[in-house]
Amino acid sequence: MRKIIVLAVAAVVVAAAGYLFLFKKKELGSMVDSASGYPEATTAKECVDLFRKAIKERSYKMAAKYVTTPYGDELRKGADAGYELGKEIDDLVSRMKNDGVMTDEMRLVIFYYDPFYPDINPTLSNEQNESAMAQIRFEGLSMPNTQTRAFENWQLDGRAQRGLSVNMPLPGGGINVPMKKENNVWKLDFKVTLAQQLPNTFLNDYYKEYVNTFRILSGEIKRDPTTKENVKTRMKELLEEAARN
Numbered sequence: 001m002r003k004i005i006v007l008a009v010a011a012v013v014v015a016a017a018g019y020l021f022l023f024k025k026k027e028l029g030s031m032v033d034s035a036s037g038y039p040e041a042t043t044a045k046e047c048v049d050l051f052r053k054a055i056k057e058r059s060y061k062m063a064a065k066y067v068t069t070p071y072g073d074e075l076r077k078g079a080d081a082g083y084e085l086g087k088e089i090d091d092l093v094s095r096m097k098n099d100g101v102m103t104d105e106m107r108l109v110i111f112y113y114d115p116f117y118p119d120i121n122p123t124l125s126n127e128q129n130e131s132a133m134a135q136i137r138f139e140g141l142s143m144p145n146t147q148t149r150a151f152e153n154w155q156l157d158g159r160a161q162r163g164l165s166v167n168m169p170l171p172g173g174g175i176n177v178p179m180k181k182e183n184n185v186w187k188l189d190f191k192v193t194l195a196q197q198l199p200n201t202f203l204n205d206y207y208k209e210y211v212n213t214f215r216i217l218s219g220e221i222k223r224d225p226t227t228k229e230n231v232k233t234r235m236k237e238l239l240e241e242a243a244r245n
Contacts, residue, residue, distance in 0.1 A: 038062045040185045044132040047179060047186035048122040056118045058086040060164060063116075068182065071190040078164050078200045081207040082115035085163075088211045089114050092218040099221055101231045104144070109151045109235065111141055111171070113210055115163040115203060122177075132179040134188060141171035154236050157243035160210060163203030167196045213242045 038054065041047035047066050054063035060082050064075035075082075089110060096102040111117055119139040126133040162168070167190070169175045178189045217238055221231060 036062070038065060041066055042184070042186070044124055044127050044134075044179050044186050047188060048124060048134050051188060052120055052122055055116055055120055058083050058090075058116075058118065060116070066186075067188045067190050068180070070192045071196075074192055074196060074200050075164060078115065078203050081204045082164050085113075085203070085207045085211050085214075086115055086118070088214045088218075090118075092214045095218045095221050096231065099225065101221060101226065101228045103228050103232070104142075105149065105151060106228075106232055106235060108141065108143070108149070108171070109154075109239070110214075112156075112161040113214075113239075114165075115207075116165040116168075117141070124179075130181050132186075134177045134179055135174050136168065136177060137174040138169070138171050143170060143172050151236070155240045155243060159199060159202040160206060160243070161199065163199045163207070166199050167191070167193060209242050209245055213238045 038050060038059075039046075041050055051063055051066040054060070054066065060075045060079035064072040064079070067075065093102070093107070093110060096106070117138055119141075120136055121139050122134045122136045124132055124134055167175075179186060180189055181187075217231075217235055220226075220234065226234075
């Protein structure tokens with residue numbers, strides 16, 4: 001009997017120690033996040049502001065902190081691949097703008113391959129004690145008025161597009177996202193569909209192919225000054241080649 005009591009006490013001690021370890025680990029993680037500029041969101045405005053900051057910095061692991069599960073899981077799943085691809089896209093866009101070879105059409109093509117286009121503008125409405133509504137729109141892009149877009153005739157792989165944000169609106173549109181509190185912390189309550197999960201899986205499996213594609217294009221523009229039409233032709237060649245691989 002005494003042995004059983006000793007074992008029971010030991011089990012309680014181990015369980016308590018495990019709980020304290022997990023609690024301290026979570027507490028420490030929150031402190032590290034806060035020191036990095038990503039504290040807990042105690043208001044709805046803080047939540048949308050910090051989410052926008054994380055997306056702009058392509059810190060998808062931090063963005064996951066401000067959304068509910070399961071979308072938070074999707075952001076964490078694609079965080080590393082999304083960061084690497086996103087940074088390569090940022091470098092390419094900067095290079096094309098600096099060299100004067102960017103067009104609205106090519107910027108729109110690049111948008112489709114961006115895991116999460118970073119220039120978002122979330123605005124709040126219907127804010128209450130426990131809930132609110134955020135509308136998210138993309139800035140700096142617009143869809144052409146014409147129904148025919150030349151790049152839509154390119155042989156591209158749709159699975160590689162918008163890996164972390166396929167459920168988000170196209171430029172010019174908006175999406176209303178409910179917000180709620182979880183343990184006194186505000187979060188955006190995105191819904192996740194199979195349509196979002198599939199490109200995220202593809203992103204993780206094939207992102208290096210597109211990192212390499214955009215890196216090649218950026219390097220060629222840097223080495224050899226060229227025209228907008230030549231860049232468009234080369235972009236089409238490289239993206240269609242990546243789609244075949």
